[in-house]
Structure formats: C-alpha cells, structure tokens
Amino acid sequence: xPEPARHRIVVVGGGFAGLQAALKLAKRPVELTLVDRRNxxxxxxxxxxxxxxxxxxxxxxxxLRTIFRGRRNVxxxxxxxxxxxxxxRRVELRPVAEGVPAPATLEYDSLIxxxxxxxxxxxxxGWHAHAPELKSLEGAxxxxxxxxxxxxxxxWEPDRERRCAWLTFVVVxxxxxxxxxxxxxxxxxxxxxxxxxxADTAAARVxxxxxxxxxxxxxxxxxxxxxxxxxxxxxxxxxxxxxVTDIDGDAVTTSxxxxxxxxxxxxxxxxxxxxxxxxxxxxxxxxxxxxxxxxRAGRVVVEEDLTLRGHPEVFALGDMVAIRRGDELQTLPGxxxxxxxxxxxxxxxxxxxxxxxxxxxxxxxxxxxxxxxGRARAVxxxxxxxLSGAPAWVTWLAVHLWYLIGFQNxxxxxxxxxxSFLTHGRGARLISGRNQPQP
Amino acid sequence: xPEPARHRIVVVGGGFAGLQAALKLAKRPVELTLVDRRNxxxxxxxxxxxxxxxxxxxxxxxxLRTIFRGRRNVxxxxxxxxxxxxxxRRVELRPVAEGVPAPATLEYDSLIxxxxxxxxxxxxxGWHAHAPELKSLEGAxxxxxxxxxxxxxxxWEPDRERRCAWLTFVVVxxxxxxxxxxxxxxxxxxxxxxxxxxADTAAARVxxxxxxxxxxxxxxxxxxxxxxxxxxxxxxxxxxxxxVTDIDGDAVTTSxxxxxxxxxxxxxxxxxxxxxxxxxxxxxxxxxxxxxxxxRAGRVVVEEDLTLRGHPEVFALGDMVAIRRGDELQTLPGxxxxxxxxxxxxxxxxxxxxxxxxxxxxxxxxxxxxxxxGRARAVxxxxxxxLSGAPAWVTWLAVHLWYLIGFQNxxxxxxxxxxSFLTHGRGARLISGRNQPQP
Numbered sequence: 001x002p003e004p005a006r007h008r009i010v011v012v013g014g015g016f017a018g019l020q021a022a023l024k025l026a027k028r029p030v031e032l033t034l035v036d037r038r039n040x041x042x043x044x045x046x047x048x049x050x051x052x053x054x055x056x057x058x059x060x061x062x063x064l065r066t067i068f069r070g071r072r073n074v075x076x077x078x079x080x081x082x083x084x085x086x087x088x089r090r091v092e093l094r095p096v097a098e099g100v101p102a103p104a105t106l107e108y109d110s111l112i113x114x115x116x117x118x119x120x121x122x123x124x125x126g127w128h129a130h131a132p133e134l135k136s137l138e139g140a141x142x143x144x145x146x147x148x149x150x151x152x153x154x155x156w157e158p159d160r161e162r163r164c165a166w167l168t169f170v171v172v173x174x175x176x177x178x179x180x181x182x183x184x185x186x187x188x189x190x191x192x193x194x195x196x197x198x199a200d201t202a203a204a205r206v207x208x209x210x211x212x213x214x215x216x217x218x219x220x221x222x223x224x225x226x227x228x229x230x231x232x233x234x235x236x237x238x239x240x241x242x243x244v245t246d247i248d249g250d251a252v253t254t255s256x257x258x259x260x261x262x263x264x265x266x267x268x269x270x271x272x273x274x275x276x277x278x279x280x281x282x283x284x285x286x287x288x289x290x291x292x293x294x295x296r297a298g299r300v301v302v303e304e305d306l307t308l309r310g311h312p313e314v315f316a317l318g319d320m321v322a323i324r325r326g327d328e329l330q331t332l333p334g335x336x337x338x339x340x341x342x343x344x345x346x347x348x349x350x351x352x353x354x355x356x357x358x359x360x361x362x363x364x365x366x367x368x369x370x371x372x373x374g375r376a377r378a379v380x381x382x383x384x385x386x387l388s389g390a391p392a393w394v395t396w397l398a399v400h401l402w403y404l405i406g407f408q409n410x411x412x413x414x415x416x417x418x419x420s421f422l423t424h425g426r427g428a429r430l431i432s433g434r435n436q437p438q439p
Numbered sequence: 440x441p442e443p444a445r446h447r448i449v450v451v452g453g454g455f456a457g458l459q460a461a462l463k464l465a466k467r468p469v470e471l472t473l474v475d476r477r478n479x480x481x482x483x484x485x486x487x488x489x490x491x492x493x494x495x496x497x498x499x500x501x502x503l504r505t506i507f508r509g510r511r512n513v514x515x516x517x518x519x520x521x522x523x524x525x526x527x528r529r530v531e532l533r534p535v536a537e538g539v540p541a542p543a544t545l546e547y548d549s550l551i552x553x554x555x556x557x558x559x560x561x562x563x564x565g566w567h568a569h570a571p572e573l574k575s576l577e578g579a580x581x582x583x584x585x586x587x588x589x590x591x592x593x594x595w596e597p598d599r600e601r602r603c604a605w606l607t608f609v610v611v612x613x614x615x616x617x618x619x620x621x622x623x624x625x626x627x628x629x630x631x632x633x634x635x636x637x638a639d640t641a642a643a644r645v646x647x648x649x650x651x652x653x654x655x656x657x658x659x660x661x662x663x664x665x666x667x668x669x670x671x672x673x674x675x676x677x678x679x680x681x682x683v684t685d686i687d688g689d690a691v692t693t694s695x696x697x698x699x700x701x702x703x704x705x706x707x708x709x710x711x712x713x714x715x716x717x718x719x720x721x722x723x724x725x726x727x728x729x730x731x732x733x734x735r736a737g738r739v740v741v742e743e744d745l746t747l748r749g750h751p752e753v754f755a756l757g758d759m760v761a762i763r764r765g766d767e768l769q770t771l772p773g774x775x776x777x778x779x780x781x782x783x784x785x786x787x788x789x790x791x792x793x794x795x796x797x798x799x800x801x802x803x804x805x806x807x808x809x810x811x812x813g814r815a816r817a818v819x820x821x822x823x824x825x826l827s828g829a830p831a832w833v834t835w836l837a838v839h840l841w842y843l844i845g846f847q848n849x850x851x852x853x854x855x856x857x858x859s860f861l862t863h864g865r866g867a868r869l870i871s872g873r874n875q876p877q878p
Contacts (some may be wrong), residue, residue, distance in 0.1 A: 039587060039870045056495040058867035066864060075636050078591045078870075100588060101595040148478060149539060151756040156540040195504040197514050197799055242757040408866055412851055419847040420706045425505060427615055427847055428497035431478045431517075 006031045010091050010108040012081050014041045014064050016336045017318035018114035026071045033075045033106055033312035037096050045336055047134045051143035052184040053426040059413050062405045081374040110313045110350050115278030117319035122274050130249040131269035134155050143270055145431045150268045165265030167204040170252045172244050173273025174210035182208040183374040186234040191424045206236045209254055211243050219335055223379040226388040228241030228372040275334055277320040295322040295329050304361035306346050317342035329395055332364050372396045397404040445470045449547040450529050453480045453503045456553035456757035459782025465510045472514045476535050484775055486573045490582035491623040492868040493859055498851050501844045523726040549752045549789050550761055553823045554717030556758035561713050569688040570708035572637055573616055582709055584870045593638035604704030606643040609691045611683050612712025613649035615810040619821040620709050621647040622813040625673040632864045645675045652680050657772055663739055665827040668814040714760040734761040734768050743800035745785050755850045758779035771803050811835045
C-alpha cells in the first residue's frame with residue numbers, strides 16, 4: 001500500500017523566523033523545503049563582533065544543511081525566490097548565481113515566507129559604497145577590513161588633518177547594533193595603543209549619529225541614559241538629534257537640530273540605521289491582486305494569526321510583516337526574539353490547521369531587551385527590571401551563548417570571549433577580502 | 440647622554456622565514472621593521488583545511504601586530520616593496536592600496552628579504568580564474584565556496600553529464616598540499632551523503648593529476664605507495680605521469696604518458712602545482728647590477744651563509760633563494776621547516792656579524808616530512824623512520840598543533856578537529872565572498 005502523500009511545506013528564509021518554524025515543523029511527518037539565498041543561518045545579533053575581529057564568521061554562521069542533517073523529510077534549496085503563484089500554490093525560484101542549477105518551482109500545501117529586512121540608505125544608495133552595513137556577513141567583513149586598514153593608515157599618514165580622518169569612525173544609528181559597534185570601535189582604538197608606534201589610536205574619535213534624542217530608543221529612558229554614560233566613558237561621542245546629510249568616503253556631513261551642517265573628516269563609516277522590509281514583502285502582496293496589501297514602509301499586511309488574508313495556508317512573518325489588529329496595523333521591533341516567536345507561532349498554527357483546529361492570534365511576549373556596550377558594560381530591560389553594568393553584561397553573555405546554535409560554536413565563542421576579556425585582544429583581526437594583494 | 444643609535448634591521452615578508460628571523464631578532468636591542476603586504480602571518484600548511492571548511496581563517500592567520508605587541512623595538516609596516524637601493528641601504532615601498540599611506544622608504548643597517556613563493560600556472564595565466572590556488576587566504580576561501588556550491592548545484596542539475604561535471608573535482612599536483620586537498624574533498628563528498636537528497640555525493644570523482652610517476656615525490660617511494668593506497672581507499676583517482684593541457688571552467692583536459700588527451704567534465708579545480716619564486720627575488724638581484732644573479736627559475740642566488748654576494752648586510756631566504764655551494768646551486772624544498780630554519784640562521788648570522796664573529800654556512804636539518812591524507816590517515820618520514828596510518832596521523836596532529844601560534848588558536852583548532860573527528864562534520868562550510876546575494 002503506498003504511503004499517503006505527506007503535507008508539503010515550503011519555508012522561504014533561513015533567518016530567525018524561518019529557521020524556528022522549520023525546526024519545529026521538521027519533527028512532524030511533513031515534507032519540508034527550506035529555501036534561502038545563502039547556505040547558512042547568520043546569527044545577526046553578533047555580526048558586529050565579526051566586524052570588530054572578536055569573532056570569526058563560522059562562529060556565527062551555521063550551514064543550513066548541517067542544522068537539518070538528521071532530518072530526511074527536510075530539503076534545503078539554495079535559490080532566490082522570483083515569485084509566488086498563490087492559486088497554483090507554487091513558489092517560483094531563480095538561481096543564486098548564473099549557471100548554478102536550482103529547481104524552477106516548488107509546489108506547496110502550506111507556505112511560510114520570512115524574508116526579513118535589509119538596510120535602507122534612505123534613498124541615498126550611493127552611501128552604501130562608503131558606509132557598509134551589518135546585515136550580511138560580507139558587510140561585516142568589509143567593515144572589519146576598513147577599521148583595521150584605517151588604523152594602519154593612520155600610523156603612516158603624515159598630514160595631520162588626514163590622519164585625523166583615518167582615526168575618526170562614524171556609526172550611523174544608535175539602536176542596539178549601532179551602540180554595540182560604537183563601543184567596540186572605541187575599545188579597539190584604546191586597546192590598539194600598544195600595537196602602533198606613531199598614531200595615537202587612543203585619540204581616535206568615535207561619533208554615534210542618531211536622529212532621536214537618546215540612544216537605544218527601544219529601551220526605557222533610564223537605561224538610555226546609562227548606556228550613553230558608558231559610551232562617553234569609552235570615548236564615544238553621541239550626536240543626538242542629528243541626521244546624516246552626506247557621506248562621500250572622505251567625510252560625513254551631519255545636520256544638527258538647529259539645521260547647522262558640520263562636515264567631519266572620516267574615512268570609516270558604519271551604517272546601522274534605516275531598515276527596510278525585504279523586497280519579498282511586496283512580491284508576496286502582489287501575488288494576490290485582490291487582497292494583497294503592503295503598509296507605507298513596504299511590509300506585507302498579515303492577519304492576527306500571521307496568515308495572508310484569504311490564504312489560510314500562507315504565513316508571512318518576521319521583519320517583513322505588519323499585523324492587522326482591527327483597524328490598526330501593528331509593527332513589532334526587528335529583534336531576534338520577535339522573529340523566533342513568530343516562527344514558532346506559525347509552525348503551531350500550521351499544525352493546528354492540519355489537525356482541524358482553529359488558529360490563534362500571535363502575541364509577542366516581551367521577555368526583555370539587551371544591549372552590550374563594551375567590556376563588562378551592558379544594559380538589560382528584563383520585564384521591567386532594569387540592569388546596567390556588569391550584571392547586565394553577564395546576562396547578555398549567557399543569553400547570547402545560549403542561543404548560538406550547536407555546542408561546538410558555544411565552546412569556540414566562549415573560548416574567544418574569555419581570551420579577549422583576559423588579554424584585551426581580538427583574535428580575528430584580518431584584513432581580507434577583495435582588492436587584497438595576492439601572492 | 441643620548442642613547443647610541445641602535446642597529447636598524449628591515450625584514451621583508453611575514454611568512455615562515457621572515458617571521459622566525461624577526462622573532463629571534465626582536466629580543467635583542469635592535470630596531471626592527473617588519474614589512475608585509477598583508478597584516479597577518481598565514482600558517483600555509485593548513486590553508487587547505489580552510490578550503491575544505493574544517494578550519495576558520497582566523498585560526499590559521501595571526502595578525503603580525505599582535506605577534507609583536509609587547510615589543511616596543513618592532514614596527515610593522517603594511518606595504519609592498521617596490522625596490523631595493525643596496526648602496527644607500529634603503530628599501531623603497533608602495534602602498535598596498537590606493538590612498539592607504541605607507542612610508543616611501545625604510546633605511547636599514549641590515550636587511551632580510553623573505554618574499555616566499557607564489558603559484559605559477561606554467562604560462563597559462565588564464566587557468567587561474569578556473570583553478571584557484573592555496574597560497575593565499577582568498578584562494579582558500581574561493582575554493583571553499585566552489586566546492587560547496589558544486590555540491591549544491593549537483594543536487595538540482597537535471598542533466599546527467601552536467602551533474603557529473605559538478606561532482607568531479609580535479610586537484611592538480613600531488614605534493615603534500617595536493618594530496619591533503621584531494622583526500623579532504625573525497626571525505627567531504629562521502630560525509631555529505633546525509634546532507635543531500637538527490638545527488639549521490641558519494642559517487643563524486645576526485646582526480647589527482649601528477650606529472651611524476653608517484654604521489655608525494657618528496658617522500659620515500661614506500662610512503663608514496665602507502666599514501667596512494669590511502670587515497671584510492673578514500674575514492675581519489677591518481678592520474679600519474681599525466682599533465683594538464685587545458686582548464687576551461689567546464690572541463691580539464693589531461694595528457695597521458697602516451698600522449699593521449701582526455702577531457703574530463705569538471706567544474707571544480709584546485710591548483711596545487713607549479714610554484715615560482717616571489718618576484719622580489721629578481722628585484723633584489725637587479726638591485727646589484729654587478730653581482731646580482733638569479734637561477735633559471737628566477738630564484739635569487741645567495742652565498743652559503745644566505746647573504747647576497749658582496750653584501751654581507753643583506754640576507755635573502757626561503758622559497759625565493761638558491762644557495763651557491765661551490766660551483767653548484769642548491770635549492771631546498773619549499774617547506775615550512777626549511778624556511779623557519781633559514782629565518783633563525785639569518786638572525787643568528789646577523790647577530791654574529793654585529794658581534795664581530797664569522798658567519799657560518801646554512802645547512803638544512805631535515806627532521807622529517809609529514810602529509811595527512813584524511814581521517815586518521817597520514818604518512819611520516821622521520822629521520823628514516825617511516826610511519827603510515829594512525830601513528831603518522833597522530834604525529835601530524837601534534838606537530839601542527841605545536842607550531843600554531845598562540846595558545847588560543849591551538850585550543851580553537853583542537854576543538855574544531857575534535858568535533859570534526861567525532862561528528863564527521865566541518866564547522867566552517869560557508870559559501871561566502873564575492874558575487875553573493877546581499878540582503
């Protein structure tokens with residue numbers, strides 16, 4: 001007797017949301033296909049540590065095939081999504097690179113789309129070349145090479161003003177990523193004093209440009225104040241209520257609240273502001289000409305149970321969605337816990353539907369918010385309990401180690417962090433990538 | 440009373456030879472400047488493990504500044520050498536990248552040049568695009584992405600012949616690097632069976648093309664036989680006495696001893712043959728129009744004490760030199776131990792000369808030769824004692840762990856190796872680098 005056909009699920013996106021959904025569903029007797037443009041899951045909250053040479057890429061990137069190695073009912077497809085045919089229940093794919101084959105279409109019974117977000121340069125796409133972002137592994141490695149090259153260049157730059165530009169680092173955006181990045185750059189500069197002979201790296205300027213009136217706007221004001229104090233102690237200068245009006249590779253121009261323009265000579269700029277939903281949000285909305293809808297930012301609108309209106313078999317989640325709550329649209333912060341909870345919720349609702357049960361609305365359970373600023377400095381907002389300093393930092397360490405995938409990676413990261421803490425060193429200070437001299 | 444001017448030493452090249460010389464000299468009251476095009480020392484004997492995802496770049500690359508962190512008498516300069524003015528005792532530099540400042544010249548009292556070697560494509564420079572080498576970190580990462588992409592592509596390639604080309608891996612050159620690379624690719628293919636659903640990765644072909652009549656020509660014939668047997672067991676097909684006549688991205692064409700041409704469909708090719716001395720060898724020889732001399736391969740000719748004829752203050756060492764022994768020219772194998780011994784010898788001779796003592800000829804003390812082939816398989820030639828199998832492999836592990844720089848790196852590498860051995864997994868299987876989809 002032939003086995004009855006199993007329910008076919010396609011999950012698009014191996015970020016936090018898609019991965020959590022896939023992990024939960026993979027344990028059930030379903031046929032699951034996970035599609036991603038990259039062959040690995042990036043633990044994005046620690047990407048800034050790759051950018052500062054504290055961690056190595058493979059310590060925060062996990063090959064998707066390895067994660068699902070034991071699961072014969074899971075397929076991993078390396079491809080880009082070109083479109084969705086919601087009536088035919090089909091995902092259209094294209095290869096990630098010319099000549100690399102991928103299936104043209106995937107048929108599904110249920111679909112989960114979790115395309116995530118990407119950095120947005122507010123229409124100034126030209127800034128990308130001068131101010132890499134931290135959303136991709138390549139962006140993080142590019143930033144690492146730029147920071148280290150700037151310190152090397154400062155050592156030999158004879159002109160005072162140009163040397164100052166090599167030693168000026170600008171971080172745009174004071175969310176958790178921007179704050180963590182600014183703090184680490186300040187620490188690198190301070191710790192590098194022993195590495196250089198001419199340049200006074202301790203005199204490096206780190207400017208943190210933020211349009212709001214405080215850093216870490218996702219945190220309670222008291223923790224923002226505490227974080228700002230820690231940043232200043234490390235030598236970071238927050239430029240609050242400032243906007244960036246130009247980035248040209250030699251300098252960053254900012255505009256103050258009074259409209260005053262200042263041009264800072266700066267060779268190294270990190271972009272940690274302006275997130276936009278993945279382009280897949282619009283592709284998905286357009287797939288249903290009648291009911292498909294995006295909000296002003298381009299997020300696809302989903303029902304409270306995270307399904308698409310009129311398509312109970314299609315879930316969309318993570319940074320690319322806005323949730324319809326009655327007449328309002330709710331957008332949740334772009335944090336890993338939100339995405340992970342949505343991934344698990346979508347998996348549960350999908351299974352409920354398969355079992356003939358009713359789906360439930362998604363509600364984010366905010367367990368807290370963490371940001372680290374530097375060596376033994378962090379802030380934590382845990383269900384109204386506000387921590388700062390060492391206790392917050394230990395909490396940060398424990399939470400991040402816990403969520404890293406795989407015991408081997410936890411051990412490697414713990415080893416690196418222990419050495420960094422004890423020696424003030426960073427093990428992965430390599431200038432690598434494009435345009436390097438070859439042997 | 441002003442301190443007497445210290446002896447100024449410039450070391451060019453942070454490979455095994457230059458680094459050993461610099462480490463030894465740094466402990467003395469001299470002013471030392473180390474020049475390299477990269478900001479790190481590459482532990483090249485393990486580059487193939489980065490190419491196969493077993494190790495991460497930062498585990499085999501050590502920032503030069505960190506190595507000399509505690510030494511106030513050492514400067515590290517990130518620059519390329521443009522020329523030598525031996526009369527004026529000056530090294531001319533140029534920046535590694537446009538706009539990155541570097542000193543224009545460095546003055547020296549003594550000079551050590553250790554430019555190493557680079558891969559040579561025997562005049563077929565076009566092959567480089569299709570067959571990356573293992574001399575640079577970027578080459579190793581390129582190979583890693585290609586191997587992993589080939590396995591992904593094979594999974595979805597509908598055409599049988601093209602699928603076969605994705606699953607055919609050609610390694611050119613059966614020296615230690617080629618043998619190690621071929622063995623590891625065969626193991627990846629075999630271990631990946633559980634990762635893929637359609638492609639039979641265990642059916643992958645690994646061809647090892649070698650012009651000589653045995654693999655590992657630097658080893659005694661009995662160990663070559665043993666290594667060949669291990670390779671065949673792993674599924675590697677050695678093509679001995681074969682030469683490569685074409686590499687075009689889709690296929691590799693070889694020529695057999697009888698001149699028969701065979702075209703193997705193969706998308707992934709690794710170049711581990713044909714080493715040429717660094718271009719610095721000729722630049723150095725040309726710096727002395729009278730006495731400067733290169734051999735037919737382009738190596739600079741040095742005296743028995745590793746100095747340049749007529750320039751007792753200039754040492755040249757490593758892969759880029761040939762040693763004049765009476766009327767003969769001696770070239771030593773391009774192995775790390777040779778380079779390291781020459782580095783230490785040059786440092787000792789330089790100090791002897793400073794102390795008014797006579798310099799001694801360099802003699803290579805061959806302590807043995809090691810090559811690993813795969814999981815628990817290796818060959819070792821230790822002062823006439825021939826080992827193969829597990830005992831050779833344990834020796835290989837111990838020697839390589841010992842020579843890694845820094846306790847942290849030994850711990851990280853040991854952790855990775857232990858996990859790889861226990862789980863048949865490779866932690867760093869990331870497809871990254873140029874041309875990757877960005878968020």
